[in-house]
Amino acid sequence: MATKINAYRATIFHIHREPLGENDHRAYDFFEDGLLVTDHAHVLYAGDYSELKHTLPLGCTIHDRTGMIIMPGLIDTHVHYPQTDIIASHGKQLMDWLETYTFPCEKQFEDAGHSRQTAVFFIQELLKNGTTTAMVLGTVHAVSVQALFEKADDYTMRLVAGKVMMDRLAPHYLRDTAQSSYDESKHLIEHWHHKNRLTYAVTPRFALTSSEEQLDAAGALIREFNDVRLHTHLAENTKEVDLIAKAFPWSTGYLDVYNHFGLVCDRSVFAHCIYLSDTEFKLMKEKAASVSLCPTSNLFLGSGLFDLGKIMTYEIKTGLGSDVGGGTSFSMFKTMAEAYKVCQLKGVTLSPVQSFYYASLGAAKTLGLDQVIGNFEPGKEADFIVINPDQIPLLKRRISMAQRPEEILFALMILGDDRMIYETYVNGVKIPPLT
Ligand SMILES: [Zn+2]
Numbered sequence: 001m002a003t004k005i006n007a008y009r010a011t012i013f014h015i016h017r018e019p020l021g022e023n024d025h026r027a028y029d030f031f032e033d034g035l036l037v038t039d040h041a042h043v044l045y046a047g048d049y050s051e052l053k054h055t056l057p058l059g060c061t062i063h064d065r066t067g068m069i070i071m072p073g074l075i076d077t078h079v080h081y082p083q084t085d086i087i088a089s090h091g092k093q094l095m096d097w098l099e100t101y102t103f104p105c106e107k108q109f110e111d112a113g114h115s116r117q118t119a120v121f122f123i124q125e126l127l128k129n130g131t132t133t134a135m136v137l138g139t140v141h142a143v144s145v146q147a148l149f150e151k152a153d154d155y156t157m158r159l160v161a162g163k164v165m166m167d168r169l170a171p172h173y174l175r176d177t178a179q180s181s182y183d184e185s186k187h188l189i190e191h192w193h194h195k196n197r198l199t200y201a202v203t204p205r206f207a208l209t210s211s212e213e214q215l216d217a218a219g220a221l222i223r224e225f226n227d228v229r230l231h232t233h234l235a236e237n238t239k240e241v242d243l244i245a246k247a248f249p250w251s252t253g254y255l256d257v258y259n260h261f262g263l264v265c266d267r268s269v270f271a272h273c274i275y276l277s278d279t280e281f282k283l284m285k286e287k288a289a290s291v292s293l294c295p296t297s298n299l300f301l302g303s304g305l306f307d308l309g310k311i312m313t314y315e316i317k318t319g320l321g322s323d324v325g326g327g328t329s330f331s332m333f334k335t336m337a338e339a340y341k342v343c344q345l346k347g348v349t350l351s352p353v354q355s356f357y358y359a360s361l362g363a364a365k366t367l368g369l370d371q372v373i374g375n376f377e378p379g380k381e382a383d384f385i386v387i388n389p390d391q392i393p394l395l396k397r398r399i400s401m402a403q404r405p406e407e408i409l410f411a412l413m414i415l416g417d418d419r420m421i422y423e424t425y426v427n428g429v430k431i432p433p434l435t
């Protein structure tokens with residue numbers, strides 16, 4: 001089959017590396033009249049339209065998106081797909097939230113039909129919000145993850161997911177055992193890990209809901225499969241942190257529990273990380289583990305304010321997560337807006353380029369996928385979004401006043417949402433309009 005070259009003319013924005021400060025304009029490209037050129041599924045190059053227009057091969061299709069903005073598809077580093085149906089549930093904090101809303105909702109995913117139907121809605125919701133990759137928790141049921149992988153694979157999406165391992169402090173109907181969680185996770189890894197663009201993450205829910213035997217089994221899987229990821233929660237809520245100290249009296253802290261079982265490594269992503277000591281941040285840095293920050297969830301559940309200043313000081317790999325259903329939106333733009341506000345309350349000024357870094361290339365690094373997604377370097381996979389700011393009148397008006405690229409980016413993250421996503425491309429293919 002002949003290679004199909006496509007060129008997209010629009011404002012093109014992408015980030016090369018983590019910015020070294022607010023004025024590090026070399027960390028990114030912003031071509032006001034730019035061109036993104038792809039072959040079937042990969043980026044060929046991106047640059048200035050006037051410089052590149054003569055280089056286009058014969059037969060290349062040019063898609064004129066003048067007035068719109070193209071950027072890499074965004075990456076959500078922490079989200080629960082089964083909790084799609086309990087988003088916006090009132091009045092609880094983490095531990096009661098789990099008991100009241102989460103566990104009863106997750107029970108339904110023992111049913112393959114329910115899992116499939118929810119997976120389809122979830123993936124469509126990601127794509128219409130401009131999120132092309134996510135790190136996702138299923139439920140304790142292997143069938144929930146099976147359904148999610150199947151549906152993600154229908155779109156040839158890059159998705160990282162895993163079955164929740166949970167053998168205590170949960171209702172009986174949601175518990176597995178150390179052995180069954182090991183066996184089922186292993187079976188899923190053998191079937192799905194590296195199938196097309198899918199990756200597996202070993203997923204103990206959090207240390208409280210796993211016995212030591214089960215955490216040990218999770219560690220065994222991490223050692224046995226040397227490129228699966230580890231995905232779990234860490235230090236989200238003060239009550240949770242107190243319970244961890246009681247449950248693991250031998251530990252020196254929450255992260256020490258995971259470390260004891262070999263779960264802290266360069267493949268680990270820990271969601272939240274609000275209540276960590278300097279010693280723990282140091283350990284995280286030493287082990288090259290990653291953080292997923294989930295501001296809409298932290299505010300909604302009243303969990304607390306993360307300390308991005310400290311995380312940046314320790315140079316810990318960082319991404320943003322929607323954490324739906326504790327989180328209140330699938331939109332990574334809304335997630336960036338809330339991250340900015342959390343930082344304001346902590347006396348840290350989060351720059352727009354840094355925010356987009358955490359939702360694109362930085363997030364790709366936390367998932368070990370920065371060689372294949374996250375920006376428009378030649379050869380990377382063609383996951384990108386086309387944004388039409390005119391679809392939100394207030395945003396259109398604000399952007400018309402903007403003098404600098406950073407102002408435009410900031411307006412997008414503060415005022416933007418799914419209404420402005422004009423098109424989403426996954427692996428070079430335009431996703432049909434979603435309802
Ligand atoms: Zn979560």
